[in-house]
Amino acid sequence: xxxxxxxxxxxxxxxxxxxxxxxxxxxxxxxxxxxxxxxxxxxxxxxxxxxxxxxxxxxxxxxxxxxxxxxxxxxxxxxxxxxxxxxxxxxxxxxxxxxxxxxxxxxxxxxxxxxxxxxxxxxxxxxx
Amino acid sequence: xxxxxxxxxxxxxxxxxxxxxxxxxxxxxxxxxxxxxxxxxxxxxxxxxxxxxxxxxxxxxxxxxxxxxxxxxxxxxxxxxxxxxxxxxxxxxxxxxxxxxxxxxxxxxxxxxxxxxxxxxxxxxxxx
Numbered sequence: 001x002x003x004x005x006x007x008x009x010x011x012x013x014x015x016x017x018x019x020x021x022x023x024x025x026x027x028x029x030x031x032x033x034x035x036x037x038x039x040x041x042x043x044x045x046x047x048x049x050x051x052x053x054x055x056x057x058x059x060x061x062x063x064x065x066x067x068x069x070x071x072x073x074x075x076x077x078x079x080x081x082x083x084x085x086x087x088x089x090x091x092x093x094x095x096x097x098x099x100x101x102x103x104x105x106x107x108x109x110x111x112x113x114x115x116x117x118x119x120x121x122x123x124x125x126x127x128x
Numbered sequence: 129x130x131x132x133x134x135x136x137x138x139x140x141x142x143x144x145x146x147x148x149x150x151x152x153x154x155x156x157x158x159x160x161x162x163x164x165x166x167x168x169x170x171x172x173x174x175x176x177x178x179x180x181x182x183x184x185x186x187x188x189x190x191x192x193x194x195x196x197x198x199x200x201x202x203x204x205x206x207x208x209x210x211x212x213x214x215x216x217x218x219x220x221x222x223x224x225x226x227x228x229x230x231x232x233x234x235x236x237x238x239x240x241x242x243x244x245x246x247x248x249x250x251x252x253x254x255x256x
Binding site: 016017020021023024025029031034035036037 | 144145148149151152153157159162163164165
């Protein structure tokens with residue numbers, strides 16, 4: 001990896017019941033994630049994705065690029081928008097710099113033209 | 129326990145998100161349990177309870193009466209109606225007969241006047 005390199009783009013479409021499964025897996029049953037009617041009542045377009053699920057997709061883009069989970073040494077994200085089920089999510093990243101065997105990658109997760117995670121910064125350890 | 133004895137009545141009201149949690153716990157994510165809109169589209173009044181959750185309440189009535197899970201030796205139920213979240217469920221049982229240290233209990237689970245489980249038969253081992 002060199003500064004300016006793009007990460008392989010990650011595309012994934014959370015299905016209609018992803019948030020229900022993620023609620024069970026994570027223990028976060030906030031109704032904004034699992035109750036369409038409730039979500040609309042509080043002004044959302046519908047049930048929204050768990051932020052940590054979206055963050056996990058950002059992490060996955062890094063670990064795929066780095067050769068495995070061991071390579072991801074640090075990840076920081078900013079949650080900036082609401083993700084929705086049944087819309088394709090695209091994670092893109094660019095290597096910002098390489099120093100001391102570590103690539104610093106800047107990443108964005110975007111859905112339907114809206115950046116739902118941005119200013120994400122990851123450190124990926126490069127093979128010696 | 130003697131023939132004719134009633135089990136202590138069990139009353140429980142599954143909350144709005146019981147089926148969502150039970151989907152996660154059981155792995156049964158059938159949309160009739162977790163998707164209000166889908167459930168109505170297929171002619172149901174709304175999301176319905178998992179039958180096995182309701183059966184578990186029948187089992188609970190037996191184990192509470194028998195002094196613990198160890199006492200329940202056999203349980204057979206017939207699913208006869210659809211259970212709904214946010215409606216009180218009542219489980220009632222009557223000892224049908226006692227033979228060889230085992231009470232045979234007949235049980236019904238009812239919600240809003242509808243029997244959703246009936247002809248349930250349990251064998252409860254009595255203390256020696």
